[in-house]
Amino acid sequence: MKCPACAHPESKVVDSRPTAEDTSIRRRRECLHCQHRFTTYEIIEDVPMIVVKKDNSREAYDRNKLLSSIIRACDKRKVSKDVMESIVNDIERTLQNSLHNEIPTSYIGEMVMRRLKDIDEVAYVRFASVYRQFKDLDAFMEELNKLLAEKK
Numbered sequence: 001m002k003c004p005a006c007a008h009p010e011s012k013v014v015d016s017r018p019t020a021e022d023t024s025i026r027r028r029r030e031c032l033h034c035q036h037r038f039t040t041y042e043i044i045e046d047v048p049m050i051v052v053k054k055d056n057s058r059e060a061y062d063r064n065k066l067l068s069s070i071i072r073a074c075d076k077r078k079v080s081k082d083v084m085e086s087i088v089n090d091i092e093r094t095l096q097n098s099l100h101n102e103i104p105t106s107y108i109g110e111m112v113m114r115r116l117k118d119i120d121e122v123a124y125v126r127f128a129s130v131y132r133q134f135k136d137l138d139a140f141m142e143e144l145n146k147l148l149a150e151k152k
Contacts, residue, residue: 001029001040008033049095050102058102061095063088070112073127077120087115121147 001011008031015028024043030036049061070084091111095103109131116124128143 003031003034003036004038005036006031006034011038047101051108052102052104054105061103063092066091066108066112069127069130070116070123073116073123073130074120075126077123079120079123083119087112087119090115117147 002009003011010032011029012032013027014030014037017026018024019026019041024041027040027042029038029040031038050058051061052058067084067088070087074084091108094111095108109127113124113128113131116127125140125144125147129140132139132143
């Protein structure tokens with residue numbers, strides 16, 4: 001961090017604490033050249049994620065859309081709201097750590113299916129039937145047979 005007094009490029013952090021709103025960190029610094037003390041604030045850069053749909057249209061990522069699709073798949077199943085929330089949190093964390101600001105829906109859908117498969121097979125098949133858009137009963141049965149083969 002450049003010193004505002006002498007423009008020296010190096011300083012050390014003397015004190016660090018969160019702000020009252022918990023949205024940034026306040027740091028007291030001391031210049032290594034002239035010992036001038038100054039304050040800086042560090043905030044998390046919020047880069048919006050864009051979802052690229054199958055038709056190549058783009059829209060802002062919507063946590064509620066992802067959660068509602070998982071809730072629909074888990075309807076009348078013994079999957080708690082906390083488990084569904086943790087799936088969404090885990091997916092969001094993975095997406096944010098990927099350093100890509102444009103994410104294909106196919107990538108998100110595959111992540112949801114992998115997690116649902118481990119939690120509830122019926123919810124997995126429900127989600128897969130909508131996500132993969134099964135055209136007929138044969139495509140649906142093929143997915144069920146794959147699931148049964150993996151189970152054995």
